[in-house]
Amino acid sequence: MDAFSDPQTVARYVENPQRLVPGYADLQRMAGLLLAERAPNDAQVLVLGAGGGLELTMEDHSESDFLSRVGISAVETAMPIAMNSN
Secondary structure (H helix, E strand, O other): OOHHHOHHHHHHOOOHHHHHOOOHHHHHHHHHHHHHHHOOOOOEEEEEOOOOOHHHHOHHHOOOOHHHHOEEEEEOOOHHHHHHOO
């Protein structure tokens, strides 16, 4: 069975990076801070493999105006994941 066909796997997909990648939250925070510091006001950010959308929320960076001044696009090729994530 294809993993993306299993509803339980899809439901847990968003949890996996935080559980499987040491320092995942810190990596996200670092990436967001660097982008906020270096990206021009009209930057266009492309997130490849957006999965559950964790990279799109960047909740840790709400203190900056980064998300309000750039355009963000996301691509996820595993459609069952993208369609079932929150």
